[in-house]
Amino acid sequence: MSAPLLEVNDLKMHFPLNGGLFGAADRFVYAVDGLSFRVEKGETLSLVGESGCGKSTVGRAILRLLKPTGGQVVLGGQRIDDMSSSALRPLRRRVQVVFQDPFSSLNPRIRVRDALAEPINNFRLAKNRQELDRKLNALMDKVGLPREALGRWPHEFSGGQRQRIGIARALAAEPDLIVCDEAVSALDVSVKAQIVNLLGGLQAELGLALLFISHDLAIVEHMTHRVAVMYLGKIAEIGTKRQIFARPRHPYTEALLSAVPKPDPDSKRDRIMLKGDVPSPIDPPKGCRFHTRCPYAFERCRSEEPRLKEVERGHEAACHLNDRAAEDNPLLSGARA
Template sequence: MSALLEVQGLAKHFPVKRGAFGFVSGHVQAVDGIDFHLNAGETLAIVGESGCGKSTVGRLVLRLLEPTAGSVRFEGEDLLALSESQMRARRQRMQVIFQDPYASLNPRMTVGAMLGEPLMLHGLAKSEAARRARVGELLDLVGLRPDHARRYPHEFSGGQRQRLAIARALAVEPKLIVADEPVSALDVSIQAQVINLMRSLQDRFGLAYVFISHDLAVVKHIADRIAVMYLGKIVETATTDELFRSPRHPYTRALLAAVPLPDPTATRERTLLEGDIPSAMNPPAGCRFHTRCRFVKEFCRRDVPELADDGSGHSTACPWWLEFPPASSIVEAASQDQDRIRLARLQAAFVTAQTEAT
């Protein structure tokens, strides 16, 4: 079965212009030669710290940004070879859900007008009555009432606004939805509701998601596969179960070590990342993670590691992962003495109302 979406060698380098004449003084290597694929009805999560390039990938896939290099094939068609008018027609099958539900909806349009607009633009509702009926169906799909069509975005909560954004994406019956941090601005309880909604809609309509997030705890509940990005590069890809059970790349191990455990009595070995992400204008030579890696070797400083597949679909951009100790897992609850030692290192500094006012 051919993939719905195939990305090869995708790169985006933003020029940095300085001075009165706008001379290019360098380039920000936001995305630097990545490959991945997505099958119909599947969810691929792209995860990483802020600034790793994951949101840029989403915009490149939709051609909201023009890539510096690489190819993007959707349903076997090279999107980069299409004109703007041709691409506009293809976007009926490719939609996006943005991070901020407060900024992604037009505050001057009613919900009915907002959901009806794509129906009209793509000729999916021939009459006003058909458009109203379809808007009511879309609202019902995302758990809202048809009479909400008369309201404006400011009359809804954050979770409801994100439901409206999902309804708008569904209006044109897409096959692919790029969801860029769709729940990061929401409370945890609302996040769960939106994730459950997205999963049920995927099962019903066979949607494929590119789910962009920094939160592995969220990704675990929706993704079939995960691609981990660091400084413009994909460093590891695997199925969700495999990645959580057996992370290989040192960066992936550090990310998973930061995921909170549901058992308050359990703990795990910590993997701390020292230092900040290097500048994308001047990334390190060799492996881009070597400046923060506790397993670094001379090879890492010199050579760029290949994202190598082990034959099972688990790919890792680190040739030394077999030499690492087993990935940190949940260990037995600490003893009371250990708890007291830890608590002795944590103390509180209280602020009174008078102190806060000064």
């Protein structure tokens, strides 16, 4: 079996809050606290969860926009989290990013042509001006924009068109993996669907892998292969799209899915309203981090942190309920505790 394109092992991102005795930090924000997953070549893995759960921080750590506090990031069999900037530079071509805001991610002072040419020139992917022009024209064709738009400025485009330019810029480096950090959340519904379809088409055409960071499970269901559900810096559940959407094995996933609008207005689904707020990542709860809001929590949840364990092939969840027999597991029986 070939190695995955991306492996993340026990990734940690702890941000110091303030200096303690002799200037040492005495409190930390545990934004990401021991995450492990993989992304295969040509696969879409969606990282989902509420705002503040740490999913965007994971993306930035993989891109090395942030240096991880601990753990490993392995790209194509090569560890990159501890590389120097100079050693990392040629590998940056393989992982690119599409950000949430399509306007602020583009330099308003340079034309589209220069924005797209920059990664091509930086990584020396064109031998001469003619080859550069061919690549730029091909990029515009791929993202569905007219070639004449290369001479225009970012402010002359709509939000959806700017996001297409952002995707073209990511493609310009000829990457293996694109991190889509809430790439469609700032767009109108109709435009959102167009961008999702564009990403799906590009993935099929180019064999790209996508790490799709989102809070929108309706979009995720449409485009992903696997889903990793995050809560307060950790993965609560990970599995295939079918496994997660048809038979969730964590109460947090169950609650998230209950809030997804159904296309059939007559379809009934009981909305699970979680009590309380997400705890602070500065002082996460002992035991299971979700137990303060979980409708099924029992004494073990308050004292023992559940490990991510396989509940069926390719499907893992971190919940003590899965140690019970099926008839005593409310996630499987449908009975609320």
